[in-house]
Amino acid sequence: MNTPADGLLVFAKRDCPTCTLIEPVLQTLDREYQATVVTQDDPSFPANVTHRVDDTGLEWSYRQAIEVVPTLIRLQGGREVERTIGWDRAEWQRIVGRADLGSALPALRPGCGSKTTEPGVAERLRARFGDSGLRAREIELGEYDDPIEACYARGWSDGLPVVPPTDERILRMLSGTRRRPDEVVGLIPPNLAPCTIEKIAINAVMAGCKPEYMPVILAVIEAALEPTFTMHGLLCTTYFSGPIVIVNGPITRSIGMNSGVNALGQGNRANSTITRALNLIVRNVGGGLPGGIDRATLGGPHKVGLCFAEDESDPFWTPLAQARGIAPGKSAVTLFQGEALQGFVDQRARTPEELTRSLAMGLFAVNHPKLCEFGSAILVLSPEHYRIYRQAGWDRARVERELFEALKRPGKDLVIGAGGVAEGIGPERANDIVSKFWPGGLLIARAGGEAGMFSAILAGWIAGRAREQTVAVTTEIRE
């Protein structure tokens, strides 16, 4: 690229009606003023012009920060001294210094968007021609290397393919937040490695996230780094648990999360990738590798990344985030240490009391039917089960209270050895009435498709033994 130091420079494209309208002007400028015409789309446009630059690669347009075509620039001593956009006859006549320039044309015609402003192009051009500003180590692949295979080979994948983190994709991901790429968000366990916004964006790219998920992902990371979330222990545990994310608030609608049919399953990009981004960050930045410090006996598919939105369509039901202190109208994430998934069936309950007793039976199986005050759980209430509570006028507080009461059993049935089962609670509890969960140990969220009297139980981590140290964490999403 060799920009003339002095003279006129015009940026145009054939696809722009204003550019084609002023084609005779461009020919005049070329013929009589040796103007350089830079064409963004069709190298043969404008016709009959000798000083024409093929800028289909858009480098000239990028370096001159062109946003609209046509753009007329006057250069003097290598510096820009004049610029006008679109067709403004008087302005063009003034800058060129010719009173009758384009006199047969209309006085004003707006221009069109430069090709540099088309979706996704800006980041590509910045990555190619500018300073990306990225600081992470660059890894150059061989010409014939497959980037996805290269990510596998370097151990960056959770087993599924990752999206190769190119500058263009990372810059696009960073456009999803106003926070500076070099800001350190915190220390990622287990290695307690400093993690920047840029590293989060790189891993979010790899997880398959879109830029508009970034505020959610940042809130997820923030919550995961809360000491009471004990991300380090959650990763190391031999138990099944991993981080589970529930998202509440308007952002769930704006990024198109699924809280309906198959909400806990596959098929929705945000649901599938947000927690995956966290898990990739723990893997890649924190160094938490399965078989290394991750000692899960069996693990589970949720450890790839389980995330869903709560159904907030019924104002009668207090959303989980609000029940946990987030103001109405705000968005938030709740991180829970748990696993997927224990299905719960009850197709015969018609009263809230029947359903509550029935749910309590299902919930008692969490971890082990004889282990109490030991774990925690999320109950995901389906619409058909919720309807029973709704019709009876039971709100969240009532459902929580009634379930807590229903989740009690005589200690004599639960102690070690009772029922011929060795597992159980300590013999000193034999004369107590024992609760399955401690207060606050059961979270309830609404989700699911309209049909099916099936709810879901996501069992919690047994590290809830130290319940004051390991709790679910709710964090507001700041956009």
Place this chain on the structure above:
Amino acid sequence: MHPSQRLRDPTAETGSTRRSRLAPPPTLTGQPVALLDIGKSRGNEFIDRIEQRFTERGITTRRYKKPSNSRVAPTELLQRIAVESKVVVIALSD
């Protein structure tokens, strides 16, 4: 062939330093052995038994405990163990 062949490193870009382990002491006599309970269930029972065995052999022990098994040990605890003992037995699992 793929048009984009440059990727950015998603890791913390920290290289691990390989350090050789301290040589085991020729004898435990005369130096205290640290016994660290990381907070897992029944870790204390394991430590009790180990401590009993050391005591029977005339070896002194010092006991330490992590506040929780679900978090890394506090730096000051690690420093205290390193200052006070050269040998540590850790009850690692349930």
